[in-house]
Amino acid sequence: MTDPFVVVGGDAAGLSAASKCKREDPDREVVVFEKGEWVSYAHCGMPYYVKGEVESLSDMLSLSPEQISERGIDLRRNHEVVAVDADAETVTVERGGERFEQPYGDLLVATGAHAVSDPIDGADLAGAFTIHSMDAAAALRAFLTPPAEIDPDEVDGAGEFLDRELVDEYAAREPPEAAAIVGGGYVGVEMAEAFSAHELDVHLFQRPERLLPPFGEAPAERVAETLRENGVTLHLDTEVDELVGDDGAVAGVVADGERIPVETAVVGIGIEPNTALLDGTGVELGVEGAVAIDDYGRTSRENIYAAGDCAEMRHTVTGEPDWVPLGLTANRAGRAIGQSVAGTPTPVGDIAGTAAVKAFEMECGRTGILDHERAREAGFDPVSETITAGSRSGYYPGNAETTVTLTADRGTGRLLGGSIAGEDRAAIRIDTLATALEGDTTVAELERLDLAYAPPFSPVWDPILVAAKVLNGTLD
């Protein structure tokens, strides 16, 4: 039998595909190669684990290797797929220095992405991290926790996989008193909260003028205000020159020629798709070097699929490919490919770039196209309005100022994107706008949506409706 469904990568996309395929077609052989120890873990939870809000690493595993085996999936950890032969329909697998060939009937490339840290000198010093692996998260938490308070059970929750040597090394170090965060995206903002919880002096450096660029101006300002209120020192429009070391460990950060003493640093300046194993296969790459796929997740080579952080997706507003690596996208595309491979062709769906982030008590959501330059490139004539309105009836306790930005196309009135920021249930409200985008809703239609009104949850005119009224007035 040489018809197995072979999956490269044992995380969200890969295991969703493997599970769905096995459920729909239990007789199919399904093999998952994972180059590391860890499988099926929640990237997005790591800052909360470092903060201490999530107790144990094992809490962030969706599935244990045992559960994966019970599903009938042949999971091989510590197996790295290093090459693909698309003509012979085989992959080359490396394990502990040994290599072997594995034939496939269908192949899913779900290799994820890796954190970029190279441009920062000193990012290889001890005490400098990218929060893109479970071992790094465990090491950082051990570093932040005073030795007397380290609970081995917590760190050990997933002891089976853990790089214990690394963790022990950091546990033995003196906890840091100040931290540099390089990059003001999701990881940077979430890590500011995490470091603050450990009472560190936190410096956040962001090269652009604004935090969280995909969220646009208004949420960025509200998050900046919140971070400052919580004692985080923001260095916006500031490039980090280097991390400087003392005895091989981080001792300071240099930016704009000024050196600030810090003992730890997190570099979160972006990620890049992992596609090296496709070199020379003829599998086409697309936006930002991610694997190009069609509506069903198929690459340009037969029987090879791609999904998750390594693959592009079609944007629901522009209709063009885009690369927005996020968790739901990986799970949804993986699941669809699993179903397709099992015999029921299923589209992977579009993305709207819907995302949410929390910074202390400030919640933000964003969806669609907010940036005017980007909108113009896609052929739209963008117009935006920003309003601030109450999250609940004004007289009801807990009412909080909620800032909504909507962007629409002037000619057609079509909603292109939006953002929401506020402290009371603001982030989850973005789903309303994401749903409106899928329906090609105009701002006039948005204004007439029959949304819920009840004093504890929303004023008569929800902030989204207020924004639609104002933007619609501009479009008239």
Place this chain on the structure above:
Amino acid sequence: MTDPFVVVGGDAAGLSAASKCKREDPDREVVVFEKGEWVSYAHCGMPYYVKGEVESLSDMLSLSPEQISERGIDLRRNHEVVAVDADAETVTVERGGERFEQPYGDLLVATGAHAVSDPIDGADLAGAFTIHSMDAAAALRAFLTPPAEIDPDEVDGAGEFLDRELVDEYAAREPPEAAAIVGGGYVGVEMAEAFSAHELDVHLFQRPERLLPPFGEAPAERVAETLRENGVTLHLDTEVDELVGDDGAVAGVVADGERIPVETAVVGIGIEPNTALLDGTGVELGVEGAVAIDDYGRTSRENIYAAGDCAEMRHTVTGEPDWVPLGLTANRAGRAIGQSVAGTPTPVGDIAGTAAVKAFEMECGRTGILDHERAREAGFDPVSETITAGSRSGYYPGNAETTVTLTADRGTGRLLGGSIAGEDRAAIRIDTLATALEGDTTVAELERLDLAYAPPFSPVWDPILVAAKVLNGTLD
């Protein structure tokens, strides 16, 4: 000049229309007749005022009479419109026994609705209330508050309009120790929370088997569970025979032949549209006796509009008229009519029956058509699924069980309606489904929505997506 825009009713629909018309066409004469003292008040806030969570009655006024005057609106309180002559285009207005005729160019009937209490014997006893007027709410709060704790400033927040005699009478009475609530709809459920806050022994009687019938089975069960956990005694499937009195005041409630001693009662068994002033005018009534209107809020007689709780609206799922009296509907339709009357024809929009309610910590939302009989009457072949899933990532603190029911049409897969119940941001999530209904979304499309994922707000698969996956599996 006999071309004024005359509005009957000084609440949400009437004042929205008057304000919008005056803003768009400042030269137009706009007259609003309100039969009572109170204008522009928030019905939906009253249970929270009675509870004590909203401090003052005046907090619930959107606009003061002075603000209304500043907008150039000629507001006449204590003026009751008792008849309409659609041929002569005049209304008959009564004020303190005097009558006069007022000509109109356009007329808006925004007369609202009145609480039904007649079928309950004893509903006229002292201590029995319907929570449908500000004076009643003030009297009940005065009744519940021990005399020493009554803060005259709070009750007096809107002293100008208050029926002080009524309030003083109740303030002088011994506070009740037990309460009967007749009716398990919004008012009933919210009043259970309000009475409990004053530490009363609360008995809630509901004639149907379930609380909150428009929300369907799953939210009703979760609310029932919450009410019981909070000490409320539920009498479901139970008809109240009568309220019995002692010395003219409520002393007990009799149901199923059993008498339970209570000293106060709230009757919340429904409301009916106020349309008596249209008798003999030829203005057609529609669903449940509400005024029939077209897409622009126009009645069957020229230049007469209707909006708010007295008027029907078109349902977005069935395309047929429906009567779902809610606050946003009134505001939106009033605003649209004000704009139409000022010269820019503006549709009043459809309704989806979107509603939210809070019972202690339990939040519920509903939208569209959930009831199978109703769906079949509208020509659909309904199928429903109910799931319970986490509101956040399982490892993130505050994750709460969220119950979602979706109803779809088997033939087309079109989403017909849904409900959500849970303790963590559950109610506001209903807006996502309300938006999906407006876009004629299928369940397969719903399953592929790019909703926000971030551990503090939503798991990778939001409960809505989980429900869509399960229902889609049923439809396949």
